Every structure is written in C-alpha cells, then in structure tokens.
Amino acid sequence: MPKGSVAITAERCKGCGFCVEFCPTHVLELASAFNAKGYHPPHMINAEKCSGCNLCGMYCPDFAIFGYRFPDGKQSEKGGDA
Amino acid sequence: MSSVELHVHNPVEDLLRQDRIPTIWCPGCGIGTTVNSFAHALLGLGIDLKKTSIVSGIGCSGRVSGYMNLDSFHTTHGRAIPFATGLKLANPELNVIVYSGDGDLTSIGGNHLIHAARRNIDLMVVCVNNMIYAMTGGQAAATTPGTSMSTTTPYGAFEPELNMPQLVDAAGACFVARWTAFHVKQLERTMAKALNKKGFRFIEVLSPCPTYYQRKNNLGDALAAMVDYKKRSKIKNGCNTWETALLPGGDIIVGEFVDREREDYLTLMRRQLGSNYTEFPPQAEEEAERCCSEC
Numbered sequence A: 001m002p003k004g005s006v007a008i009t010a011e012r013c014k015g016c017g018f019c020v021e022f023c024p025t026h027v028l029e030l031a032s033a034f035n036a037k038g039y040h041p042p043h044m045i046n047a048e049k050c051s052g053c054n055l056c057g058m059y060c061p062d063f064a065i066f067g068y069r070f071p072d073g074k075q076s077e078k079g080g081d082a
Numbered sequence B: 001m002s003s004v005e006l007h008v009h010n011p012v013e014d015l016l017r018q019d020r021i022p023t024i025w026c027p028g029c030g031i032g033t034t035v036n037s038f039a040h041a042l043l044g045l046g047i048d049l050k051k052t053s054i055v056s057g058i059g060c061s062g063r064v065s066g067y068m069n070l071d072s073f074h075t076t077h078g079r080a081i082p083f084a085t086g087l088k089l090a091n092p093e094l095n096v097i098v099y100s101g102d103g104d105l106t107s108i109g110g111n112h113l114i115h116a117a118r119r120n121i122d123l124m125v126v127c128v129n130n131m132i133y134a135m136t137g138g139q140a141a142a143t144t145p146g147t148s149m150s151t152t153t154p155y156g157a158f159e160p161e162l163n164m165p166q167l168v169d170a171a172g173a174c175f176v177a178r179w180t181a182f183h184v185k186q187l188e189r190t191m192a193k194a195l196n197k198k199g200f201r202f203i204e205v206l207s208p209c210p211t212y213y214q215r216k217n218n219l220g221d222a223l224a225a226m227v228d229y230k231k232r233s234k235i236k237n238g239c240n241t242w243e244t245a246l247l248p249g250g251d252i253i254v255g256e257f258v259d260r261e262r263e264d265y266l267t268l269m270r271r272q273l274g275s276n277y278t279e280f281p282p283q284a285e286e287e288a289e290r291c292c293s294e295c
Helices: A020-021 A055-059 A075-079 B009-016 B031-045 B060-066 B079-089 B102-108 B110-119 B164-170 B184-195 B210-218 B222-232 B266-275
Strands: A004-008 A027-030 A041-044 A065-069 B053-058 B071-074 B096-102 B126-130 B176-182 B201-206 B233-234 B252-259
Touching: A004 A041, A004 B102, A020 A027, A027 B164, A041 B053, A055 A065, A055 B184, A075 B164, A075 B252, B009 B031, B031 B184, B053 B060, B053 B079, B060 B071, B060 B096, B060 B222, B071 B079, B079 B096, B079 B102, B079 B110, B079 B252, B079 B266, B096 B102, B102 B110, B102 B126, B102 B164, B102 B252, B110 B164, B164 B201, B164 B266, B184 B252, B210 B222, B210 B252, B222 B233
Parallel strands: B053 B071, B053 B096, B096 B126, B126 B201, B176 B201, B233 B252
Antiparallel strands: A004 A065, A027 A041, B176 B252
16 A cells, blocks of 8 residues: 655756656656657656655756645554655 | 546635746756645745745746746845845845755855855755756756766766755855755755744755756656756765765765754844844835725
8 A cells, every 4th residue: 555646747848857866666667658848757667666756856956746645544653654 | 538527626726826827947957846835835834935035047947937826026046145134134024035046056056055155145946956057048057067978078978966954054054955856745844944944044955957957968758857956865864965966877875964043134134233224114014906986
C-alpha cells in the first residue's frame, strides 16, 4: 500500500530529470512519450514505493510535479520520509 | 499517476502567477528549484504576504519577481538593492527580499551590495550564483571561476573570482549562508531562519547553468552539475568565510557561516536623529477589491 503519490503536469515539464535522479525511493522514470514541447515527462514505475515526501516537488524547477500523502494512510505517520 | 481521484493542490502554486508559467528558464536551470525552497519557507512561516515584497534586478534570476505572486519590483541592472533600500526606508513594516543573480548583485551592483551590508539595512538578499551572466549571452562575471570559458573569455578567464560570503561578511552582514540547488531542504530551513532575522542577511545559492556555463566548459548537463554538487559539497556550519572560496574541482563549502547580532540602519538612524525624525504617518489600508461600485 503506497503512502502517497505524485501529481504531474506533463505540459510544464522540461525533462531535466532532477525528480528521477533524486527520488529517495526511485519511483519515477522519464517516459518514452513526448509532451507538446517535445520533452519526456516523468511517470511512475514503482508507484507502490512512493512515500509522498514531495522531494520531487522541491527539486522540480518548472513546478510540474509534486508529491502528496494519502490522508487515510496511518503508516505515513510512523514511516516519515524515506 | 494515482487512479484514485483526489483533490490535490501544489501549495507552491499559491505563490506563483499562474498566467506567467511556464517560465523562460532553460531545462535544468536551478533557479526554479530555489524558488520552491523560498516558497516553502514563506508558507511554512505563515508570514503576512501582504507585507512581503520581492525585488529583482536583471537576469535569469531577476525573473523571479515576475513569477511570484507578491508585491514585486523588477528593477534596472544591478540596482535591486538600492530600490529595496528605498522601499524598506519608506515603509519599515515591509519585509523586503532581494532575489537576484551573481552578475547583477556582485558585478554590476557590487558596490551596492557592500554598502548595504555595511549599513546593515534590514534586507534579505538571495543571490543565485550560476557563475556567469546567463541571460545577456554568457559573458564572464566577477564570480566566474579562474580558467573557465565564457563568451568574453574564449581562451579561459584569468581573473580570480570573487568569494561572496567573504565579501559580505567583511562588510558586516548579520547572516551569511551558502547552499546549492541540490540542498533544497537545508535551503528552505536557512531561508526560514533568515526571514525571521533582522539586519542584512545574505544567502548564496549555487545553481547549474546548462546553456552557458556547463556547455562552454564541457561540464555536462544540469543533472551532471547537480550530481557534482552532491559529491563535492561539504557542510561546515560556522566556517570562517575566508576558507569558503570556490575552487574548480575542489570542495564546495556550504552551510550557515555567519549569524551575528548588529544594530540595523533604521535603529541607528532613529537613535541618532532622536526627535528630529518623525515617522511617515501610517497609511490607510487599501480598500478591498470590489466587483462594482455598489458593493
């Protein structure tokens, strides 16, 4: 059961890869698909590992991604950031 | 993405002018990352955003004032600190933040930086150091490390670079820190600490410049620069600022270097002038926006 998830605004993404590189649980990967500007936005490959720590959101220079915790997940209180 | 439909909202977006996004910054530019840390620091403290204003000069980092949904000034090249000083003196209640680049603050506006630190004006200065004049075409700045290539130094720079924390520390700043775009959480904490302090506060943030600095010097893309920051940075809080020079290939010393108390300009001015000085009377609050004249 994942503790959180990420929301991606693909059209804002410029494909820098910061979120993929610095995700503590390696949840993300750059997609092979393109957005309208020709960049590869990230998508989730290990969705069940996401802790919703929002580190991807802190790194994203284009405000295109952010993480959030599921409100009902009591596990997230114990676990904290990965 | 999650299959469960949740009403989620990025808190940073409250502080951005949505109509101006996407930004003009290059893919991988670290300025947006520093804006995230700044926005989280502002939101975390819960300070009055109506009494917060942001002043920028010219350059890539100068665009920050345009993208943030605060009262903002986009000023002439190098003159962000003089504008901010005037703003602070005219309305001491304001929390004034200068957000600009290394070329703007230390090269063209270098003297203003020194004298603002000497006067200890109550400003928070965030200097995004990408080692080069990026927006104007990749010219060498005062902070360009020795032997680096740039548009104006095709055989490599031969001028020694400026060490900003040492400069503002020597001039008398209250708070001096340096982080990189990699240290997002630490930067957020430092910005929150600086926002709560009084006096001249200076935060240098190293940021990748993939289009000019990295490309001209064969340093790879922005991600390579971020990984390099991760490898080379050494956290030394309270380190003497003369030991924090940025050497090519050497350690990047980061941390909060100086945290001292000094009386700021307004306090000294009020004491010296005594009864000869009268505060500008408080202005009436702006009327709330109305949808029509009858409301």
